[in-house]
Amino acid sequence: MNNRRVRFIVAYDGTYYHGFQTQDNPALPTIQDQLQLAIKTLTNEEVTITCAGRTDAGVHARGQVIDFATSSRIPDEKFHLAMNSLLPKDIAVINAVTVHDNFHSRFHALGKHYRYSIYNNTIPSPFHRYYTYQIYPKLNRDAMFAGARAFVGTHDFSAFCAAGTSVKNFVRTIWHCEITEPEEGIFQLDIMGNGFLYNMVRIIAGTLIDVGKGKIEPSQLERIIQSQKRALAGTTAPPQGLCLIKVWYNELDFPFTLS
Amino acid sequence: MNNRRVRFIVAYDGTYYHGFQTQDNPALPTIQDQLQLAIKTLTNEEVTITCAGRTDAGVHARGQVIDFATSSRIPDEKFHLAMNSLLPKDIAVINAVTVHDNFHSRFHALGKHYRYSIYNNTIPSPFHRYYTYQIYPKLNRDAMFAGARAFVGTHDFSAFCAAGTSVKNFVRTIWHCEITEPEEGIFQLDIMGNGFLYNMVRIIAGTLIDVGKGKIEPSQLERIIQSQKRALAGTTAPPQGLCLIKVWYNELDFPFTLS
Structure with missing residues (x-):
């Protein structure tokens, strides 16, 4: 019972x-x-x-x-x-x-907030090694900040989904996608949306890191999204930088307008 | 050569x-x-x-x-x-x-800064477990803040030294001893002095935690220091909360007046 x-x-x-x-x-x-x-x-x-x-x-x-x-x-x-x-x-x-008895953690989620953390310094940090992706060459801060905006909106994110998924619908809405630098050399990608494909946040993070390295121009991101081709997006950033921050269920504490 | x-x-x-x-x-x-x-x-x-x-x-x-x-x-x-x-x-x-060839890391140090970090919350934090001492009962913030001041000055710190040391002189000068709460429920004890006895910072931290628990009154600390009796001071706080932050060598960047 x-x-x-x-x-x-x-x-x-x-x-x-x-x-x-x-x-x-x-x-x-x-x-x-x-x-x-x-x-x-x-x-x-x-x-x-x-x-x-x-x-x-x-x-x-x-x-x-x-x-x-x-x-x-x-x-x-x-x-x-x-x-x-x-x-x-x-x-x-x-x-x-x-x-209530019908509550379902996954199906009833209105949206989620993920954070991807990058430690960008020539000196590694023993205290951040499990919780950030440590990158030594200096990333172009302004290019990454600008690039993050391209992901906001409702898009088919096929280019940002790892192979081997059983999902049929690749359309997701991203309400917020922003990179900040709370401490010098620590970049945080905060991304909030109504759903995320397999490895989607890590591929977006990897693509924005490629922007920071100068391999991809921020202006190319819109076309990469539209291409729906995984090969055109960047690498999948490693897992330790990623954290699931929050899941929203209640429209009352939900900061976005549901479309 | x-x-x-x-x-x-x-x-x-x-x-x-x-x-x-x-x-x-x-x-x-x-x-x-x-x-x-x-x-x-x-x-x-x-x-x-x-x-x-x-x-x-x-x-x-x-x-x-x-x-x-x-x-x-x-x-x-x-x-x-x-x-x-x-x-x-x-x-x-x-x-x-x-x-220069005669430099010696220990003998030439003018002073050191240690920090002891306490995580005081009924919910443990997976992300702070290696870097803080997690204490669940709520500590009395004001008592700890007040108590920290008692350690400032030049004192015989015999009561705050673990047994088994070969040291003969227990007199040390503490220039700065302060507890802050940078985030709710995270207490940082910052202590700066010209030298530290074996386990001295951890015994001071443990004693201030006993103050936070109400076992020791802040007004008793002066007499505990004067007693020079280890048994009157508090327990030795565990190692994971302690971090050596900085060592000063150069009088030019040294924030205290050497006596």
């Missing part, structure tokens, strides 16, 4: 995991396995959790969202604390709430 | 190391071993490096200073880059300069 659906907001350092999703090989550690194991220890139930976005191996999250059905009576305000006492230190449940 | 003395500024994530200093058991990885190995690969010389402050296992540095004699002709401006191509990613040489 699963008489309740619970939603967690979860943060994790993805460095040591083979991505969010349970792998065919049970020896490969995943975020999903760790969460399900902790839930089982607490509730004595074998649950299968659903998440908002299946992050790849090495990708991080500050605001991943998961949901599952349970008959547990652990109160919302204690559920996350009980989980954190069981989870490894690289995974934390930020909060827990009981949601 | 060692005809040149070179000084490096070194940053490292101490998580995986048994401290800075080479251990009797050569299987235990240390920062010193890694640096000497990279220097040997570059110069073909077996050097013994000297450092400004021998950090313990798990302690980090952003501005450790080391020096060594070499006959290598690698130019200063390329030495650190060559080192970084050989070092593991958790150690980086920030810069390299040739100094």
Whole structure:
């Protein structure tokens, strides 16, 4: 009798995991396995959790969202604390709430915010190595800042999708795509949209890095998007720079106008 | 023929190391071993490096200073880059300069800046776990801020020194000791002085945390210092919160008045 659906907001350092999703090989550690194991220890139930976005191996999250059905009576305000006492230190449940029975983390998401972080300095940083992509040659800041704007809007993003996806519709809307430099030599690409194709943020990041290197002109980006050809876009930036920051469900706290 | 003395500024994530200093058991990885190995690969010389402050296992540095004699002709401006191509990613040489032959990283240091970082939140943070001491019960911010001032001045710090030291003189001068809260729930203890006893910063941090927990009143700290009794001070805070930020050598860039 699963008489309740619970939603967690979860943060994790993805460095040591083979991505969010349970792998065919049970020896490969995943975020999903760790969460399900902790839930089982607490509730004595074998649950299968659903998440908002299946992050790849090495990708991080500050605001991943998961949901599952349970008959547990652990109160919302204690559920996350009980989980954190069981989870490894690289995974934390930020909060827990009981949601309506039909809630689905992925299908009901209005939009997501991803951040890709780049450390651009001739000297590597021991403290940023797991959370940024370290690039030594100086990137052209202005060219990257200008290039980021090209991605905003509703486009067919076929050129920014890795092969091997089963998706049929490649049209997505990007509301916000901006690069900032919060500290000298640290670039943050913040991208918010209604959905993301497989590796889409990492290919956009890699393409903007190619812009920063002078391999691609910012003015070419519009045509690269229109081409729908993966080969014309840049390389896929490595996973450790990527973090899922937030998922929006509630129109009330949603900063964009849904089209 | 060692005809040149070179000084490096070194940053490292101490998580995986048994401290800075080479251990009797050569299987235990240390920062010193890694640096000497990279220097040997570059110069073909077996050097013994000297450092400004021998950090313990798990302690980090952003501005450790080391020096060594070499006959290598690698130019200063390329030495650190060559080192970084050989070092593991958790150690980086920030810069390299040739100094006068008598320079000594430890004996010539005018002062040092250490920072101890505390993450005080009911929810643990996967991203701060290696670089802060995570404490869940809410600490009394105002009491800790007030308590930090007690350490400023020239004192016998016997009460804040771990047993087993060969030091005879326990008098040190602390120029600056302040706790700030740069982000909500993150406390930083910044402490600058002319020298530090074994575990001194970690015992001061642990004592101020006991102040934050209400176990010690800020007004008691002066008497605890005067007592010179280790048992009256607080616990030793764990290593991962500690970082050696900077070492001063040159009176020109030195922010304090030397007494």
